[in-house]
Amino acid sequence: MYRIGELAALYDIKADTLRFYEKHGLLSPSSRSDSGYRLYNQDDSERLKFILRAKAVGFSLNDIADLLSIEVDKSNRACAEVKGLVDTKLEQVEAKLAELQHFATSLKSLSNTCCGGPDSAEHCSILEALESSDQHIIAKKEHHHFSHSGHKD
Amino acid sequence: MYRIGELAALYDIKADTLRFYEKHGLLSPSSRSDSGYRLYNQDDSERLKFILRAKAVGFSLNDIADLLSIEVDKSNRACAEVKGLVDTKLEQVEAKLAELQHFATSLKSLSNTCCGGPDSAEHCSILEALESSDQHIIAKKEHHHFSHSGHKD
DNA sequence: ATAAACCTTAGAGTTTAATCCAAGGTCAAG
DNA sequence: CTTGACCTTGGATTAAACTCTAAGGTTTAT
Numbered sequence: 001m002y003r004i005g006e007l008a009a010l011y012d013i014k015a016d017t018l019r020f021y022e023k024h025g026l027l028s029p030s031s032r033s034d035s036g037y038r039l040y041n042q043d044d045s046e047r048l049k050f051i052l053r054a055k056a057v058g059f060s061l062n063d064i065a066d067l068l069s070i071e072v073d074k075s076n077r078a079c080a081e082v083k084g085l086v087d088t089k090l091e092q093v094e095a096k097l098a099e100l101q102h103f104a105t106s107l108k109s110l111s112n113t114c115c116g117g118p119d120s121a122e123h124c125s126i127l128e129a130l131e132s133s134d135q136h137i138i139a140k141k142e143h144h145h146f147s148h149s150g151h152k153d
Numbered sequence: 154m155y156r157i158g159e160l161a162a163l164y165d166i167k168a169d170t171l172r173f174y175e176k177h178g179l180l181s182p183s184s185r186s187d188s189g190y191r192l193y194n195q196d197d198s199e200r201l202k203f204i205l206r207a208k209a210v211g212f213s214l215n216d217i218a219d220l221l222s223i224e225v226d227k228s229n230r231a232c233a234e235v236k237g238l239v240d241t242k243l244e245q246v247e248a249k250l251a252e253l254q255h256f257a258t259s260l261k262s263l264s265n266t267c268c269g270g271p272d273s274a275e276h277c278s279i280l281e282a283l284e285s286s287d288q289h290i291i292a293k294k295e296h297h298h299f300s301h302s303g304h305k306d
Numbered sequence: 307a308t309a310a311a312c313c314t315t316a317g318a319g320t321t322t323a324a325t326c327c328a329a330g331g332t333c334a335a336g
Numbered sequence: 337c338t339t340g341a342c343c344t345t346g347g348a349t350t351a352a353a354c355t356c357t358a359a360g361g362t363t364t365a366t
Contacts, residue, residue, distance in 0.1 A: 003342080003343075004342090004343075005341090005342065005343080014324085014325075015342095015343085016324070016325055016326075017323085017324065017325085019344095019345095020323070020324055020325085024323090033332095033343095035331075035332055035333085035343080035344085036331085036332090036343080036344060036345095037332080037342085037343055037344080038343085038344095046284070049284075050283050050284060053282075053283050054283055056259075057256055057259040057260055057263065057283075058253070058256030058257075058259070058260060060322070060323090061322075061323070061324095062322090067280075067283070070274060070280070071280055071283075071284075074273065074274045074275045074277070074280065075273050075274075075275045076273070077273070077274045078270070078271045078272060078273065078274055079267055079268050079269055079270050079271070079272060079273070079274050079277045079279075080269050080270060080271055081274065082267065082274050082277050082279045082280060083264060083267045083268075083269035083279065084269075086260055086263050086264045086267070086279055087264055089256075089260055090257060090260040090261060090264060093253050093256045093257050093260060094257060096253055097250065097253045097254065097257060100211070100246050100249055100250045100253065101250065103210055103211030103242075103246045104211075104243060104246050104247060104250060106209075106210040106211070107210055107211060107239055107242055107243040107246060108243065110210065110239050111236060111239045111240055111243060114232055114235065114236045114239070115232050115236075116232055116233050116236035116237075117231070117232050117233060118231045118232070118233055119231065119232060120227065120228050120229070120230070120231065120232070121223060121227045121228075121230045121231060121232050121234065121235050122227045122228045124227070124232045124235050126232075126235045126236065126239055127220075127223070127224055127227065127235060129206075130203050130206050130207055130210075130220070130224075131199070131202075131203060131224075156312080156313075157312090157313075158311090158312065158313080167354085167355075168312095168313085169354070169355060169356080170353085170354065170355090172315095173353070173354060173355085177353090186313095186362090188313080188314085188361075188362055188363085189313080189314060189315095189361085189362090190312085190313055190314080190362080190363095191313085191314095213351095213352070213353090214352075214353070215351095215352085
């Protein structure tokens with residue numbers, strides 16, 4: 001059995017984080033000491049490991065709650081459900097990736113056209129591009145056709 | 154002169170967004186009507202265009218405040234300052250890009266090893282990978298050596 | 307003159323994932 | 337029996353960029 005600080009140290013996270021996960025239904029200690037201290041057993045520890053791995057591949061805590069609900073009832077759940085969560089997340093990650101790649105391309109163009117010297121920014125090509133939206137420097141955002149949410153406009 | 158709703162419609166944003174930008178010092182209307190309505194002129198509109206373009210290349214509103222403070226005092230500011238902001242942002246974007254690419258790689262591996270069928274998830278390879286952290290499926294996060302902040306661990 | 311569409315304000319809510327705080331209880335060592 | 341390290345709780349705070357609400361004032365058209 002681990003107390004909260006011990007389990008936290010084991011995974012290099014804060015005790016606060018464990019309390020946070022508990023509040024959000026991800027991980028509750030299997031028991032409490034007489035004085036009310038949280039006591040985590042090996043299963044709790046495994047569950048935490050699962051959570052941290054899922055985080056490491058990009059799942060949000062909400063996603064992880066869904067994954068855990070399947071994990072604890074595996075035999076009555078379908079592979080397709082699990083794969084669906086992974087594929088949905090992959091789409092989200094790839095959408096974000098595309099946006100950031102667009103940012104990176106634009107920023108590189110901006111950086112390359114600027115002298116970067118100590119002289120006045122009066123004719124700075126970066127500022128001019130932001131004033132005039134030079135097509136050569138700031139790429140236009142593509143409009144994607146997939147409509148299935150994800151946006152907040 | 155535009156009223157808030159008119160300017161918002163012009164750039165396909167919400168009036169709320171303009172009030173938000175004002176509260177955060179990015180854009181204030183150059184005047185008010187007798188009854189207190191915000192009135193934006195052409196310069197205000199240009200400034201808004203600048204803000205939206207900067208957003209489109211990945212700058213946060215805080216970054217944009219910095220950019221604007223240089224823009225309005227161009228002749229006393231150096232090109233190097235502007236380029237510095239761009240290069241810093243580029244580094245941040247590339248760091249995030251690396252993280253998301255790592256996520257995408259792992260998620261693709263997970264997806265590829267799973268049958269995705271309607272049968273029980275009891276032996277689902279995705280869940281197994283999250284339970285055991287299969288080295289072949291979940292890539293390990295590299296430890297970058299650049300120390301200049303940016304993380305939240 | 308009244309309804310619809312627009313505007314005003316302050317302030318609360320959203321999302322994500324913690325992190326921090328205060329006031330107090332517990333436990334082991336000396 | 338006291339010190340220090342640990343634990344408890346509820347609630348506030350952070351960052352980012354809005355978005356919404358409530359309660360009310362203004363403008364325009366019929």
